[in-house]
Amino acid sequence: MTCIHARAAASRLIGAAITLGLGAGAAHAADLVVAAYGGIWEQAFRQCYVSEFEKKTGKKVEVVLGTPTQWANQIAASSGKPPIDVVVNTIDGAYDAMKRGIVDKFDASKLPHLAEIDPKFTDIAKGYGSIVNYGGMGLAYNTKTVKNPPATWKDFVEGVKKGTYRAAIPHISYVSTQLTTLWMLNNLYGGTVDNIQPGLDVIKAMKDSGNLVFWKDPNEFLNLIKSGEIDIGMYWDGRAWSFADDGNPEISYYNPKPGSVINPTLVQKAKGSLDLAWDFIDIVLSPGPQACFGNIIQYGMSNTKVIYSPKVAPRITKMDEIVWPPFEAVPSRLGDWVERWNKQIGG
Structure with a gap:
């Protein structure tokens, strides 16, 4: 078993209580572990972000479901070898992760699309993440x-x-x-x-x-x-x-x-996680996948180049609102x- 595959398998053992609907084969095939919310959010997340990442890189993603507190505790207990690479977080969860020192500071050189994010959505995370979407x-x-x-x-x-x-x-x-x-x-x-x-x-x-x-x-x-x-x-x-x-x-x-x-959702990189996480985060921050997600969920997205469908565009809560x-x-x-x-x- 490769190191990456061992991490994926371990992540499911540690996070078994929060992982839903994933068989053993999925874990052994995973190159990256990402924590996200369930329901329609998970469906849109897989369709817009995971599929784009897998198509672009040829790597496999395991999506684990749960809560920010569960994810943070798993990362904090991992002794520098996090079972989760990327976390999609609430604002309070993001601040908690920053306070506990369990997320890496964003490296703009590894995130080309970070420059397209409205500064209000990046400033809030003080360099340790970015808002991806928000609901009003x-x-x-x-x-x-x-x-x-x-x-x-x-x-x-x-x-x-x-x-x-x-x-x-x-x-x-x-x-x-x-x-x-x-x-x-x-x-x-x-x-x-x-x-x-x-x-x-x-x-x-x-x-x-x-x-x-x-x-x-x-x-x-x-x-x-x-x-x-x-x-x-x-x-x-x-x-x-x-x-x-x-x-x-x-x-x-x-x-x-x-x-x-607004209630924003942020993306963060677990401290010490795989460099491959940067590629996934950049896709989450890019306009095409964000437009896909925003048109399904009908929430505002953070990339300034996102183009919504004619039906969804007038429904999005604008910055001045x-x-x-x-x-x-x-x-x-x-x-x-x-x-x-x-x-x-x-x-």
């Missing part, structure tokens, strides 16, 4: 019941309190709520990262009106709006458009002013925010 948390609504959707977030809040419509927002237990919902509303109503009370007050007022419910899973929101239990609510742009395309043409989406908080939260300042405060939400707002 705006408003999805039923066009049959909401004839005049609120133009601003404050209009949305007032509409909920007055009973103009029934609405839903993500619960604090959902992975991105602290930033996309609580921080966003708190910032809008004059709060800071050290004073989250204005945001809590706004959410509590909407809840107390009796016109607001919380969703804890993305599919729960779709069930709520499909059944007519709600008319409008905070949701992801790409997911909303995919739902509309899937036989629900009455559903639409937009970003109220002053804009929507993005609200950038203080990603790095928030993680240390999340425990306090969750505790205060649970005490003041509950479920």
